[in-house]
Amino acid sequence: MIFKLSTLLTAMLTGTLLLTSCQQQSASVIDDKDSQNSEQLDAEDNKKAVQSDSTKARIEQFQPLYVAEVLSLQRRLQAEYDAFEAADTSVDETSLLNTDIAITDPLATDDQTPTASKNEPVIPLALDSKAGNDPKTIKTDTSANTEINTSTEIGERDLEVLKLISLEPQQPKILTEAQIIKRYQQAMKALYQPVTTELNAQEIDTLINISTLLAQLFEHEEIAQRVNVKSPALARLIVQYQVGKQIEAQQVLDMQQMKVTQQQEFEGLMLKFNETIKGYDEQIAKYEQTLKDFK
Structure with a gap:
């Protein structure tokens, strides 16, 4: 029994070592491939197209x-x-020129311009006789001011x-x-x-x-x-600009088509209106003829 147990442990240890060595070899192979790929990419990046x-x-x-x-x-x-x-x-x-006129114009002086006296007291609008002297009558539209x-x-x-x-x-x-x-x-x-x-x-x-x-x-x-x-950034900028130009061109086409549609609708309405007016004119002519016949 002891011999079998030792044999089993030896087999397990051998298998573990073999598996570890295989993993190390595969990892080294992957590292070698990655390094080779990176070297190839670097070599290509350093070449002229x-x-x-x-x-x-x-x-x-x-x-x-x-x-x-x-x-x-x-x-x-x-x-x-x-x-x-x-x-x-x-x-x-x-x-x-306007500055020169303002300086030389005698009408622009304080002596000949009727203005309020600087010593006159300033009367608040809220203290008007109609509103009363109560400060509570002063109201402000806070919502409009906030907006x-x-x-x-x-x-x-x-x-x-x-x-x-x-x-x-x-x-x-x-x-x-x-x-x-x-x-x-x-x-x-x-x-x-x-x-x-x-x-x-x-x-x-x-x-x-x-x-x-x-x-x-x-x-x-x-x-x-x-x-x-x-330059990927420049390429994206060019694509965005082209998309913008295409959208702008499409909007122009849409506007032109909308104008054509509106013109067609307007012409259709005018045609119906003219036909209606023509019908009214014919009815009026019949009424006039009927009146003449009665007379």
Whole structure:
């Protein structure tokens, strides 16, 4: 019996050791695979991507279109800025002119302007003879004041947020056609740089301009994939902008369709109205003829 028990314990111990060694070997194999995968990913991230021929053709095709869009945008921004500056200058001149008139106008003096005496006592409105001298007659609409104050506070909070963003026209930075082309080509090349090489501010700015002015360029699968790899945040921004543009375009179509529907409904009502009036005219003509017959 003792021999059997010792044999059983020896078998159990041997099995435990074998199982432990197998687990260690499998864990080491998994670690080796993970390290190899991470090394492969790192090696791929440090490599430049190869630009396909279709992508090169698409980038070359959209280059003159993008240049034309940027030049047109720069002209509009410059015209808006010039108009703003001209309006601001005219307002300043008008204010200066009004200030001069106020200073030299003799009617603006205190001696000839009928005003209340500064020594006269101020009589509260609540102490009027009709209302009596009882202070209890003074009533205030607290609910209206509370509503006004609440809406005012909300408006003030909104204004505080909007103050952080200036909507006034700024002096636009005018780029030449050569500079626009250079930035366009640099941004396209930057998309194919290794993933570890981050986009700089100028490249991001150019890509944002492309997405707002000529988003069709990113409808190419390879270019869209490179944008997503190089800057996922920029890719999400482009998608959100495109979704917004699609919603806006759909709203325009809906408004146009609604106008067409309303016009059709109005024309239908006018047709019914005209038919009704025509029927009344025919009845009146019959009545008139009947009266003539009786006479």
